[in-house]
Amino acid sequence: MGNTLSEALWGKPEVVYVDKYKDITEEKVREAKEKKARQLREQAERERREIQEAERREEERRRQQQQQEEQEKQKEAERLRRLQQESRGQKKKLLRYNFGDKHGLRNFASIDKRDIQRSGLRIGVIGPTGSGKSSFINTCERAMKLTEKGTCETQTSGAEGTTIVQEYLDDIGSKFCLVDTRGFFNYGEKEFTAMTNIVYGRLRPGEKIDLDSAEEAGKDDSWDAFSNGLHAIVIVLAATHKDPLLYSGQHMTNLNTIREFMKPRGISPVTVVTHVDQVRDEKELNKIKLKASAATGSPPSHVYFIENYHPGHNDRDFSIELRAMEILNSALLVGERYVRIHKQQQQYAAEERQAAAVQCGANEPIEGFFRRLCDTRHIPYDKTESVIAHLKEEDVTTAKLLRDNWDDLEAELQITSRMKTYVREMLFK
Ligand SMILES: Nc1nc2c(ncn2[C@@H]2O[C@H](COP(=O)(O)OP(=O)(O)OP(=O)(O)O)[C@@H](O)[C@H]2O)c(=O)[nH]1
Ligand SMILES: [Mg+2]
Secondary structure (H helix, E strand, O other): OOOOHHHHHHOOOOOOOOOOOOOOOHHHHHHHHHHHHHHHHHHHHHHHHHHHHHHHHHHHHHHHHHHHHHHHHHHHHHHHHHHHHHHHHHHHHHHOOOOOOOOOHHHHOOOOOHHHHHHOEEEEEEOEOOOOHHHHHHHHHHHHHOOOOOOOOOOOOOOOOOOEOEEEOOOOOOOEEEEEOOOEOOOOHHHHHHHHHHHOOOOOOOOEOOOOOHHHHHHOOOOOOHHHOOOEEEEEEEOOOOOHHHHHOHHHHHOHHHHHHHHHHOOOOEEEEEOHHHOOOHHHHHHHHHHHHHHHOOOHHHEEEOOOOEOOEOOOOHHHHHHHHHHHHHHHHHHHHHHHHHHHHHHHHHHHHHHHHHHHHHHOEHHHHHHHHHHHHOOOHHHHHHHHHHHHHOOOOEHHHHHHOHHHHHHHOOOOHHHHHHHHHHHHO
């Protein structure tokens, strides 16, 4: 093998082999072990502290959560306590209610209110079948009597609902009561007659609302005492998919006759929309409010939403009860107004009659006399035709002749004693 030039110049390089373990003494091994152990101990300590810190943080989070839950529970308990207190206050006020409290008695100074003060206001609950009328009455009963269950029979699946006129809350010592009525599928002629019979107090509590013989009840020859009729009307509609009539506007058509009946008489109904638990959307509720208001004629401010007590919501709920009492207060308000309007209308009519009587003098024909009587007492004129014919046969052709011969005629006339009272009052007033 030949030498390279560098070898020739500088000579052969010296090769040094290093033994890398040559310096590792036992001392160094021990130190290394100790260092490693220290590092491991430090790391374990760090991890222990980290775990401790995480546990402390978790404990703190749990404590804060508990504290928050406790505060929320207290807040909820406080809310319920306030609702309960408010509910108690409202209930007390309603129990003490007397006619005139809502508008102030000075607003009734010019009318004779003694009958209504004695008997109290009657609030009729009407509306389509199954809308929740009886359930609403039960809700009011539970609010006013603090019972666990109302006494009003509600629809159970397959069963027929209410068919009898029935008064509720007439036993709590307050000067108002609720009147449950039959639900109608539509408001045709028969339903309308049945309803006016209830409104005018011709159908009394306990009597059946029989649609087939609706005219029968109407045949009663008079409008009963004003205090037996309805003074406020609560129309109950349901806010469910089950009630497409509300959505389609069909209720608006169906209730047309009722609206037209109420308006000129000064009856402004309060509307209650039930089943509100089945509609959660605020926009939908607004839509329903407008539709319900258009159907019943109540201004939107007199349309109330409520979830009644029902089998799916039976536990005491003061917000439900407060809503029911708010509706009762609203009905009392419109009821008082109706009484005032009605009594004023009666007063004006009486004044007009007096003026007419003076004008006609004693020569008023017998037909005219009975026509005035029918107008005053809301009796269909044709119901008096037979008695007029009889009087004419007896040559009693004027009101004066009727008055002069009343003592003899009273016993022989084929009319009810109530009708005789009306005739007597009109002849001799
Ligand atoms: N979810 C829910 N169900 C209700 C509500 N109100 C009433 N109901 C139920 O609706 C059904 C009809 O209620 P009722 O109170 O009997 O109805 P009604 O208007 O008196 O019926 P009729 O007397 O037949 O005209 C019953 O099954 C009630 O439990 C409510 O607000 N929410
Ligand atoms: Mg019912």
